[in-house]
Every structure is written in C-alpha cells, then in structure tokens.
Amino acid sequence: MRNVTFIAGLALTVFTSLVNAQSESGIYINPKVSVAEFSRLSLVNDGALYGLGVGYRFNDPVAIEASYVTGDSSVRNPAVASADIDVWGISALYHFLETDKISPFFIMGVGQQDISLAEQGSESHVNAGLGLSWRLFRNLDARAQYSFYDGQEFGGLKRIFDVGLQYTFGSKIPEPPRVIDADNDGVRDSQDSCLGTPANQRVNAQGCPLRVDSDRDGVYDDQDQCRGTFDRSREIDKRGCYVPQIVMTPEEMKVIFYFAFDSAELTPEHQTKARRIARFLQGGTENSVRLAGHTDSKGSDAYNQKLASERADAVRRLLTEVAGLTDSEIQRVSFGENKPVASNASNSSRQQNRRVEAEIRTKKSSKRR
DSSP states (O other), X not given: OHHHHHHHHHHHHHHHXXXXXXXXXXXXXXXXXXXXXXXXXXXXXXXXXXXXXXXXXOSSSEEEEEEEEEEEEEBSOTTOOEEEEEEEEEEEEEEOSOOSSEEEEEEEEEEEEEEOOTTTEEEEEXXXXXXXXXXXXXXXXXXXXXXXXXXXSSOOEEEEEEEEEEEEOSOSSOOOOOXXXXXXXXXXXXXXXXXXXXXXXXXXXXXXXXXXXXXXXXXXXXXXXXXXXXXXXXXXXXXXXBOOEEEEEEEEEEEEEEOOTTOOOOOHHHHHHHHHHHHHHTXXXXXXXXXXXXXXXXXXXXXXXXXXXXXXXXXXXXXXXXXXXXXXXXXXXXXXXXXOSSOSSSHHHHHHHSEEEEEEEXXXXXXXX
C-alpha cells in the first residue's frame, strides 16, 4: 500500500508540474483501452483494461507520462469469480524518425500493479516497449503501444497492448512560417543572395549558381549549352560544345564490265557504268581503282591473258575520260581464264567469265559534331 501511495503522489506531482509548464504547453491526455497478458504461473487470465495517460512532450524528442489502467479479469480458480487489476506507472518516452504524420517512440518506466488476489497482491515493476502515434487532426493523434513488464515479486503481468487517442492541449504543432522562394531554387528569399536564378540551376546555400563543371570540359554548367562533352580528344568551344571536325571516311564500290566473245570493245552499257563510278568519286580524295581482266576458257592461255589485259586497258581509258582518273590511280591485272566465276560448259555461263572487275576506293569528308 505504501508503494501505491508513493506512485499516486508522484503522478500527482508530475501532473501539477505539467499544468504549470511554460512555453508551448505540450500537455496531452491519452484515454485508452488495453489488453493485459499475464504469466502462465499467474492465476489471472488475460483480459481487457481501460485507463488514462497524462503527459508532457518537451520541445526535444523526450516526453514524460503518468498512466493508470484498471479492469476486472477472470481467474483460474473456480472459487473466485474475478480479480481487480490496477496498473500505475510513470514513464519516459523518446520519439525518433518522426514525420508530419507519424511518430514512433520508445517507452521505459516504473510502476505498481495491484491484483486483488491473496496469492499475488501488489508488486512494483519496470516496463519497456515501443509505440506509434499518427496524426488524425491538428491536435488529435491515434496511438498504439506494446509494453513488456517485469514484476519484482510475483511477475504476474507480462505484457500490455494499448490503443487509444492522444489529445494535445494548446499548439503542439505550431503553424510553419510561410516560406517564400520565388525562383524555386530551394533557398528562401530572405536568405537568397541571387534572386531569379534560372529553373533547374544548381545553387549554393546562398541561392547563387554553383560553379560546377559536371562534364569537366572547362565550361561551367550554368553556361554550358552542350552537357556531356566527355571526349577529351575533341576541341571544346566557349559554349561547351564540340568544335565540328572534318572526318575522312573511306568508301568503296565494285562494278563489273561484261564483254562479248573474243572482244575488248566498249559498249554503251560500259559508258553508263563509268558515269556511275564518276558520280561515286565526286568530292572524294585518295581515289584508287583496281581493274582485273578475265576471259572464258575458249582459246589458249596466252591468248586469253592478252585478251584479258586488253579488256582491262579499255576500261582504264574509259575511266580516265569519263571519271577524270589518272593512270597513277588505276592498277591493272590480268588473270585470263584462271579465275572463272561460273562454269565454262555453256554459252550463258561463259558470258559471266568475260569481264573486268573494277574495285573503286575513295575517302570523303564529313563533319563530326
């Protein structure tokens, strides 16, 4: 009974100090319902309690709270109908990871539990647990808490799960001052030394553009019109862009000139193909042409070597006239009948072997940006 009187007096002292607290009040009440769980060795069955907590939340994450829950619970003794349960306590709360909506907290405290059974009676205890409150309205929160109890004598009460409401008197949450940031750079105007910075401009704590060169091209980001110029082999202009480069790109094509049997005479089709080569070489540099003369298998090897050479020479003269090539840019080889591309068994297949293969190469310039 002496312990109960002490805890009641301590709770009254705390409540009196809360009422007299200065600054923002931070005083709150916490009406709640609870489910109490008892030790297996206890004669009391788990049951529902109800009660009230009174506390004060300081400006820092700490709060102090006095609480009392009471109720009846059935007993594992047929001779006794029920037992009265009274649980007193005073606790410290520490809030962490808070947001505008939720506030988790640790809770730890001491107290007194009274069970109206001769076998158990009263005992002091320590308790610890976790809780969470979440905002419903400006001064009203919903609250849940789960605490573990360790009695100093019988150890009857083991756990209590609380749910309830928490109402804070006064202005627990002051209205945040209106922050004006006209240029939306994340620095309020009252602290912004560079009002009017462009959108998406990275700024320092004073609201002024950061002198950042993210691509390290020598031009700061606030003046860089071409972000991402990471190629250090390229020249960069004052806008932070690559200076266009003239790049020589090799190109090539292949054209086949077909000839009549035992002939090196040029035809209108040959003229058309020569003009096609001339168009391909326009604007090119380092031009080169390789002409390979071929024949079918009719005739002697020596005769066919001579005929293949005459055919290649005829195409050479045509390209110097039509495409403006010089003799130094043209290479001629003669294979005679030695490299057929088709069988020589029929007139139609032999026609494919009577040819000059022209391999044309050039380099053309293009701008690389």
